[in-house]
Amino acid sequence: MAAGASELTRLVDRFDDITVRDLAWLLFAPDLLREGDATLAHPFASQAERDATLAWLKALDASPQSLHEHTRNPRFTRLGIYAESLLRYFLAGGPAARLIAANVPLRLQRRTIGECDFLLETANDVRLHWELAVKFYLHIGNGDASRAARLSDYVGPNLQDRFDLKHARLVTHQLALTSRAEFAALGFEGPWRAQLFIKGRLFYHGLAGERIDAAPELGANHLRGWWLTASEWREARARASGDERAWVVQPRMAWLASRRLDASDAESLIAESDDIRTRLETTASPTMIAAYLRDDAGNWTEESRGFIVPDDWPERARAFAASAP
Known part of the structure; x- marks a missing residue:
């Protein structure tokens, strides 16, 4: 079931x-x-x-x-x-x-x-x-x-x-x-x-x-x-101008259920988004990330999950x- x-x-x-x-x-x-x-x-x-x-x-x-x-x-x-x-x-x-x-x-x-x-x-x-x-x-x-x-x-x-x-x-x-x-x-x-x-x-x-x-x-x-x-991620980010998603690095103990963000958490993550994206573009090991979107009620919910891997991976x-x- x-x-x-x-x-x-x-x-x-x-x-x-x-x-x-x-x-x-x-x-x-x-x-x-x-x-x-x-x-x-x-x-x-x-x-x-x-x-x-x-x-x-x-x-x-x-x-x-x-x-x-x-x-x-x-x-x-x-x-x-x-x-x-x-x-x-x-x-x-x-x-x-x-x-x-x-x-x-x-x-x-x-x-x-x-x-x-x-x-x-x-x-x-x-x-x-x-x-x-x-x-x-x-x-x-x-x-x-x-x-x-x-x-x-x-x-x-x-x-x-x-x-x-x-x-x-x-x-x-x-x-x-x-x-x-x-x-x-x-x-x-x-x-x-x-x-x-x-x-x-x-x-x-x-x-x-x-x-x-x-x-x-x-x-x-x-x-x-x-x-x-990492290169594909960099190219995807360059094409996604005006992207309002919040991108979050998922620690291993957060790999099970989807997460939700409150407004303050989402705002801080969006403010740090450029730094997060830059780090991922040169990642030395596979890193799981999640994308969050804001709904009509102002809540941030997880849209998808994925891995950014090194270019030689x-x-x-x-x-x-x-x-x-």
């Missing part, structure tokens, strides 16, 4: 607290993978659970202190750990499945061989093993428009991760953990149904977000963004993608 992009925006925008918005995004964002590629996790077993979750989030939005205490740990400096803390909070206290255990390590001869992200039980007494992944990849083609995209064409911004490698690891190793003898020895009574909880956003070349035939493993409604090289990214078998 994941939402499409426009419905997701409407769902998230009903909440004011940013941590609640991030949790709503995690629960309702469309899956990166298509149904059938692997068994995908669904946060809600029924429409009633979905409706109850929205009511629960509304109450949480009015009093989010416990969520803040749970997630705003100084040790949570990685986006994946932050996302895990959000999902753990929901499973521990939300109106859907019940959390049994989280981050369960498996060891063989004192060596850790894996860790089960979440063990939970549904209202229908089905025991589930969820593996969570929140990923952001940029699509890099090889210039051959006739070739269908492959998972290996989706690479991490810093070229240290690739979608085909992550997918293989999740399916062949992580999902298999609850079927191993080492897990059975822990005493968690099964049987266990292993599922992927995989969210994120994929970025395509060009401000309009290049429209290609996505890799067949991908969900049809996956969230999209764009990417440009596409060549390095193609080489990284081409190293796939």
Whole structure:
């Protein structure tokens, strides 16, 4: 019961607290993978659970202190750990499945061989093993428009991760953990149904977000963004005279739900826009940015997200993608 992009925006925008918005995004964002590629996790077993979750989030939005205490740990400096803390909070206290255990390590001869992200039980007494992944990849083609995209064409911004490698690891190793003898020895009574909880956003070349035939493993409604090289960004800015957008550099911990700006924040960002644009034109590493527009009511809402990458990034990214078998 994941939402499409426009419905997701409407769902998230009903909440004011940013941590609640991030949790709503995690629960309702469309899956990166298509149904059938692997068994995908669904946060809600029924429409009633979905409706109850929205009511629960509304109450949480009015009093989010416990969520803040749970997630705003100084040790949570990685986006994946932050996302895990959000999902753990929901499973521990939300109106859907019940959390049994989280981050369960498996060891063989004192060596850790894996860790089960979440063990939970549904209202229908089905025991589930969820593996969570929140990923952001940029699509890099090889210039051959006739070739269908492959998972290996989706690479991490810093070229240290690739979608085909992550997918293989999740399916062949992580999902298999609850079927191993080492897990059975822990005493968690099964049987266990292993599922992927995989969210994120994929970025395509060009401000309009290049429209290609996505890799067949991908969900049809996956969230999209764009990417440009620093030179392309400079040229785009030169053509966009009178642009009244506010451009914001998105820190990694702000990569989940869309943000909103109040008037004072937007005014200061617009005043600094020339400096922001200049820094991005000479960026030494991929940088996520968001564009905000002012609506008729004077509110600033996020229009799109994208990456500005160094000019030599596409060549390095193609080489990284081409190293796939």
